[in-house]
Amino acid sequence: MGEELVDGTQSASQERLVTGYSGKLLLAVSLGWAMIQTGRLVLSPMLPTVMESLRITEFQAGLAFTLLWGLYALGQYPSGRLSDHLSRKTLLATGLSLLVVGFGVLASAPTYAIFLLGAAVVGTGAGLYPTPARALVSDLFVSRRGQAFGLHGASGDAGGAVAAGLAIVVLAAATWRFAFLPVVLALVVVFVLLHQWNREAYTPPRIDATVGRAVLGDIRKTAGRFANRRTAALLVAYSLYAFVWQSVTGFLPTFLQEAKDFSPELAGGGFAVLFVVGALVKPLSGSLGDRISRPVVAAGSLVVATLALAGVILTTSTLAVTASVVVFSAGLMAYPPAMQAHLMDVFPDGSMGGDLGATRTIYIGLGSLGTTYVGFVAGEAGYTTAFAGLLVCLVVSASIVLGLAQIR
Numbered sequence: 001m002g003e004e005l006v007d008g009t010q011s012a013s014q015e016r017l018v019t020g021y022s023g024k025l026l027l028a029v030s031l032g033w034a035m036i037q038t039g040r041l042v043l044s045p046m047l048p049t050v051m052e053s054l055r056i057t058e059f060q061a062g063l064a065f066t067l068l069w070g071l072y073a074l075g076q077y078p079s080g081r082l083s084d085h086l087s088r089k090t091l092l093a094t095g096l097s098l099l100v101v102g103f104g105v106l107a108s109a110p111t112y113a114i115f116l117l118g119a120a121v122v123g124t125g126a127g128l129y130p131t132p133a134r135a136l137v138s139d140l141f142v143s144r145r146g147q148a149f150g151l152h153g154a155s156g157d158a159g160g161a162v163a164a165g166l167a168i169v170v171l172a173a174a175t176w177r178f179a180f181l182p183v184v185l186a187l188v189v190v191f192v193l194l195h196q197w198n199r200e201a202y203t204p205p206r207i208d209a210t211v212g213r214a215v216l217g218d219i220r221k222t223a224g225r226f227a228n229r230r231t232a233a234l235l236v237a238y239s240l241y242a243f244v245w246q247s248v249t250g251f252l253p254t255f256l257q258e259a260k261d262f263s264p265e266l267a268g269g270g271f272a273v274l275f276v277v278g279a280l281v282k283p284l285s286g287s288l289g290d291r292i293s294r295p296v297v298a299a300g301s302l303v304v305a306t307l308a309l310a311g312v313i314l315t316t317s318t319l320a321v322t323a324s325v326v327v328f329s330a331g332l333m334a335y336p337p338a339m340q341a342h343l344m345d346v347f348p349d350g351s352m353g354g355d356l357g358a359t360r361t362i363y364i365g366l367g368s369l370g371t372t373y374v375g376f377v378a379g380e381a382g383y384t385t386a387f388a389g390l391l392v393c394l395v396v397s398a399s400i401v402l403g404l405a406q407i408r
Contacts, residue, residue, distance in 0.1 A: 021140075021197075021199075022141065024193075024197050025136065025140060025194075025197055025198060026137060026140065026141075026148060026151065026152065028190060028193040028194050028198075029092070029133040029137065029152065029194070030151065030155035031186070031189075031190050031193075032092070032129065032133065032187065032190040033129070033130060033133060033152065033155050033156050033159065034155040034156060034158050034159035034162070035159060035183050035186040035187050035190065036099060036126050036129060036130075036156075036159070036187075037155075037156040037157075037159030037160055037163065038159040038160070038162045038163045038166065038183055038186075039103050039122065039163075039180060039183040039187075040068065040122065040163075041159065041160045041163040041164075041249055041275075042164075042166050042167050042170075042183075043065075044167075044249060044251070044252065044253055044254075044271060045163070045164050045168070045253045045264075045267070045268045045271050046167045046170070046171060046176045046179065047061055047250075047251075047253065047254055048254065048257075048264070049171060049176050050176055053175075053176065054111070054112045054115055055112075056112050057375075057379065058254075058375040058376075058378050058379045059372070059375045059376050059379055060112065060375075061371075061375055062250070062251075062371040062372040062373070062374060062375025062376065063116075063372055063375070064112075064115060064116055064119050065119075065246070065250045065368075065371035065372075065375075066368050066369060066371050067116060067123060068119040068120070068122055068123040068126075068368075069123065069246055069364060069367070069368030069371070070123065070365060070368040071120055071123030071124050071127055072123040072124075072126045072127040072364060072368070073127065073360065073362075073363075073364035073365035073368055074127060074361060074365065075123075075124060075126070075127020075128050075131075075361075076127060076130070076131050076358070076359075076361040076364060077131075077358040077360070077361040079091050079095070079127060079128045079129075079131045079132055081358075083131065083132035083135055086203035087201060087202065087203045088132040088133075088135055088136040088139070088198075088200060089194065089195075089198045089200040089201070089202060090200075090202050090203050091128050091132040092128075092129060092132050092133060092136075092194055092198075093191060093195065093202065094125075094128050095125045095126065095127070095128030095129035095132075096125070096129065096187055096190060096191045096194075097125070097191070098121055098122075098124055098125025098128065099122060099125035099126060099129070099187050100125075100184050100187050100188060100191075101121055101125070102119075102120075102121030102122035102123075102124070102125050103118070103122060103180040103183050103184050103187075104118075104180070104184060105117055105118030105121055105122075106118035106119065106177075106180055107177045107178070107180040107184075108177065109177075130360070131360060133152070134149070134152070134340065137149060144290075145290075145341055146286035146287060146289050146290035146294070146337065146338070146341045147286050147287050147290065148286075149286050149337045149340055149341050150282045150283035150284070150285060150286025150287060151282075151286075153282040153286070153333075153336050154278065154279040154280075154282040154283055155279075156278075157274075157275040157276070157277075157278030157279040157282060157333060158275065158279045159275070160249070160271075160274060160275030160278070161272045161275040161276045161279065163275075164268050164269070164271045164272030164275070166182070167179060167268060168268050230404065233400050233403070233404060234400075234401075234404060235359065235362050235363060236400060237396075237397045237400035237401050237404070238339065238359070238362075238363040238397075239362065239363040239366040239367055240393040240394070240396055240397035240400075241302070241335060241363070241367070241393075241394075241397050242363045242364050242366065242367025242370070243366065243367040243369065243370040243390070243393050244305075244309075244332070244367075244370065244390045244393050244394055244397075245332065245367065245370075246364075246368060246370040246371055247370035247371055247373065247374045247386075247387075247390055248274070248332070248390070249274070250370070250371040250374065251371065251374045251375070251378070251383070251386075252267075252270065252271050252274065252325075253267040253268055253270065253271045254267070254378075254383065255378075255383040255386075255387055256270050256271075256321070258378075258382075258383045259383040259384045259387070260316070260318070260321050262318070262321075266318070270322065270325050273322075273325055273326055273329055274325065274328075274329045274332075274333070275329075275333075276329075277326055277329035277330050277333060278329055278330075278332070278333030281329075281330050281333050281334045282333055282334065282336070282337050283337075284334070285297055285301065285333075285334035285335075285337045285338050286337035286338065286341060288338070289337065289338035290341070294338040294339065294341055295338070295339070295401065295404055297334070297338040298334075298335050298338040298339040298401055299398065299402045299404070300334075301330075301331045301332070301333075301334035301335045301338070302331065302335060302394060302397055302398035302402075303331070303398050303402070304327065304328075304330060304331030304334075305328055305331030305335070305394055305398075306391070306394040306395055306398050307327075307331075308324050308325075308327035308328035308330075308331055309324075309328050309387070309390065309391050309394055310391055311323075311324030311327070311328070312324040312325055312387070313384060313387055313388055313391060339401075370390075373386070373389070374386045374387075374390075377389065
């Protein structure tokens with residue numbers, strides 16, 4: 001795949017982050033990822049309004065998030081594997097098309113059932129996008145892979161910050177449904193850019209006995225690589241991290257309002273901080289991982305996140321809570337660039353898309369249960385108790401990654 005995309009192996013000087021062929025494609029796929037995150041995350045700061053509009057409970061809202069994230073997770077492995085056999089461009093275009101339809105359904109949903117349908121379509125389309133996008137980034141970058149992943153990851157956090165601001169503006173001037181209109185328009189632009197800039201050809205799906213045997217063989221090889229204890233431990237740690245991340249991005253604004261007496265605007269600001277800080281620390285984390293050790297950087301970030309989340313839960317003053325959210329954001333968001341670059345180092349070049357997809361299917365799939373957990377526990381015992389459970393997940397995850405870093 002990489003040879004087709006860049007006409008041979010690129011030297012470090014050819015791996016341009018913002019210009020040239022590699023830079024333009026990094027820009028396009030990152031803009032797409034930013035808009036996907038904007039569309040998905042804009043629901044969180046608008047959640048109380050959405051719940052009131054659709055007349056649903058915290059548990060029902062959590063189920064909608066779980067459906068979206070669960071289908072997103074299920075798409076990771078097949079999209080990665082298909083992008084190895086077909087082309088990255090084919091999978092990216094398909095995902096973008098479904099996302100445009102799905103966000104359109106969410107914007108027009110008159111009932112909870114239609115809202116769930118829109119969440120399902122968005123989850124499916126989103127599931128087809130990120131693994132081929134990350135595989136494409138790996139095709140384009142080798143020596144600067146950590147920096148490229150850091151910038152790509154930061155685009156998603158920029159999307160989260162945009163989502164917080166978009167929610168505030170939309171709720172002040174219109175209804176929550178209008179928040180998806182700019183997302184749809186931007187995704188159409190990304191589709192056009194990738195169509196024009198990417199040199200790959202569209203590869204229609206071809207199913208025959210040869211392809212079937214190859215896919216089954218790939219699945220067996222991938223399962224074999226995941227069978228060793230180190231990889232299994234890594235998946236457990238990443239799943240716990242994903243559980244925390246999805247819980248926080250789904251319910252942090254509501255937690256700050258209900259448990260810390262933040263105003264809706266201040267809670268939305270706290271939600272934006274999560275992603276603004278993430279956009280700043282992710283490139284630094286990727287670069288630091290390139291220079292030092294990716295597992296060590298990932299482990300250190302989880303330690304910071306663990307201590308800061310304890311501060312968020314235990315402190316009461318607005319200033320202390322806000323400061324803790326800032327530090328928590330830095331620790332939580334510094335983890336993915338270092339660990340994903342490490343995973344790409346481990347996976348064989350010919351199957352990295354499928355291997356990354358399988359990994360993401362597992363940890364995002366298990367992590368998608370986080371929003372249902374928070375919705376249920378918050379409804380029964382309050383948001384403080386629900387977030388205390390997330391603290392336990394971070395402690396265990398940090399301990400595992402620290403152990404892996406020490407035996408590296």
